[in-house]
Amino acid sequence: MIRPTQQTDKEVVLKFCAHTFDWGDYIGHVWDRWLLEKHARLFTATLHDKPVGIMRVSLQKPGEAWMQTARTDAQFRRKGIATALTEACLRWAVDRGVEIVRLVTDSDNHVAQKTIARLGFTKVSDFLTMECEELQTREATNSRWAKRTDLKEVMKLLKDSKVFEKSGGLYTVIFEWKSLDSDDLRSFVTDKKVIIHKNGDVIDGIVLTDEAIGDAWEELAFQTCYIDGDFQSIVDMMNFFKKYSLVQRKKKIYAFACNVPVVVEALTESGFTQEEPNTEFIHQKRI
């Protein structure tokens, strides 16, 4: 049986999620907030009235939804529970006009990848996370915050960009990916969160940034949500962002970016390191 999660499921669910990963699980931290959400639904699978699995789906923007937190009690795996929960999430999404659903797996979570492939999802991108705490840096020379008048050119850069293609047209805020369209870009620019690099008159690099990670992870940190450009432009934009972060009294930047050599090499040159060997595979399904 699949039904919306109830507050009374908490104890049983947290118990079977206690050792989901080496480090445990995050469900306990988000449980109360998730149960109150209007734009999302947490589902519970039960067997003889006992919770044995959960899964969450949330609306991101018109036509797009995000699925996460597939958890099946280890005693009841390979019985179709995640499959049934996925079907419930997809039905919920379809009823709300969703056409595309995405989710993320760690690159080494082969079981989840097999399950997801079986459910008709395909991998659309590979992102990695790098970190930098050494924010003292050289001056940026050709980078600045984008203005509204830059929007058209930035959209053109994305349209022609190989990195954007490899990103599946996506950006991420913390660990949730969505499509990057002109409306998103406009609001990033309005919020002064887009760095551009200029080579003469031409914009040849962009970095999208965000601060939500600081509150979520209780750290004095910023993140990048998307990085695009050549080696030099990315290094210069990261110099700009590091200086800005320092002025804003941040201690750290998390760089979320598509896992392509030019980006990784430029981030490494800019003092970023990859702490986890895993990268993040983003999968999607049209429904």
Ligand SMILES: CC(C)(COP(=O)(O)OP(=O)(O)OC[C@H]1O[C@@H](n2cnc3c(N)ncnc32)[C@H](O)[C@@H]1OP(=O)(O)O)[C@@H](O)C(=O)NCCC(=O)NCCS
């Ligand atoms: C991933 C997970 C949710 C799958 O749950 P589940 O209820 O066992 O999945 P299902 O029974 O619906 O499996 C559907 C299909 O996925 C594949 N699959 C699932 N587990 C598998 C495994 N251990 N090895 C190989 N294939 C597997 C199979 O094709 C399976 O169909 P089959 O059993 O008929 O061959 C579960 O293993 C789990 O909770 N893992 C820990 C948390 C986690 O990693 N979540 C995903 C984070 S992205």
